[in-house]
Amino acid sequence: MQQSTRPAGEHCHLPVVSMQNVSFQYEQRTVIDRLNFDILQRDFVGLIGSNGAGKTTLLKMIVGLLKPDQGEVRLFGTPLPQFRDWERIGYVPQKNAFNPLFPATVREVVLSGLYGRKKLFKRINRDDLKKCDDALHALRIEELADRRIGRLSGGQQQRVFLARALVNSPELLILDEPTVGIDSETQESFFHMIRHMHQRHNITFLMVSHDLDMMNAYLGYEPAHASGKLKFFVKHSHELDNCAETNLAHSLRDLRLADEPEPLTAR
Template sequence: MNIIEIDHVHYAYEDKPVLSDIQFTVEERDFVGLVGTNGAGKTTLLKLIVGLLKPWNGEVRLFGEQVGKFREWDKIGYVPQKNQFNPLFPATVEEIVMTGLFSNKTIHRRVTREQQQKCHDALEALGVQNLLRNRIGQLSGGQQQRVFLARALINNPALLILDEPTVGIDTQTQNEFFHLIRHMHEHHNITFLMVTHDLQMVRTHIGEQPAVSHDALHFYVKKADPTHACSQHDLTHSLKTMRLPHV
């Protein structure tokens, strides 16, 4: 199944072309690294993929549906750039992770005990349950990254988008992060799209050569090993078995 289809997409800011005739398909269980230098258009392409911008020409489809008509957003988990939020924001880790559940559509949307358990399970799976009551801005880069990952995983997404996940994070924490991503890629039915400027990291964790290149944008692809069957277990249960060290 095709998860993302970028079909001859063109985009320009006013008269300045940024993307020209981009064509690429992300298949189920692919791990795709979208690499480019500053100004190469990777953020623009990410915005086109999630429907924040409309292409001037061409079309983007998510799970086979044209992005403008796509409604199943809970299938997508998103891990933002670490430096994208206000470090003085007063929310606790628990409050941030709970925002991942917003697509629950009932009129009186009190947080149920089951949802709270889901949130605690996601944090426990990522080894940060001890940070539940801490303010998000007080955490280290690695801790924040795991909290955002917990928020993205709380709905068991089919597509996980990672936006510059290693900015401001030390090498050891990066390695732990990729160990975790590799586990999910090998054992679960999740497709990954990672947007980054860090070519070295992509070469280390995805592959040496890009599958497709468009000007300064490069798509690196790692296919899931077909001999690895998907785990029948819940994602959080599976991650708990990894016994991640506390960060």
């Protein structure tokens, strides 16, 4: 089993996600077998594997939607059953995990990303609305703000969930096939945006994607770690203080302004 290698440094050794001897079976078939891997602060981890390799299963265990059959998952040093600071994590599930009958507008879905599980009834203030507007604008969905999300195309829905995950400036951003159903130009803009966030903000990324060209171009061609059919490609970012802005809203606005405006089309 290949061991991960990362540069030394004070900030390189702070674990955000720790997986110790993690195993999971589905219908008596072992999907993940004794996985040991740490995702450290400022890592960008690309998770690649064939269909059925356990990619989505692993992400669901990390966000508490599935429980490992064996082993332990820790978030920010806290065992998963005791972890409560869910506002520190942004999560975009696969598009097909969404119930199209969910009765909420696009604005309501994006605003829900500002509240952790402890703050479901927090009153919306002006700052919250500004963050929401910035995220809507950055993902080119401001014209859809008052529409029911279930009436949108698949590509439009995925943009909404990306905006929801980014709106709260998370410390850990977990993305499961985030660009499926989105046109190639918007995919490139999205990868440009998350590269900026990784390089200049204190954010850790874990992403599953079938776009190997985009992943390899940023993360390289050699995995830092392998377990079964899962391969972990890792790039570490050192510069903790090279962006004067601490809120992600500026990067979302600036990247949108840098792009040529285009009409919003259904995909």
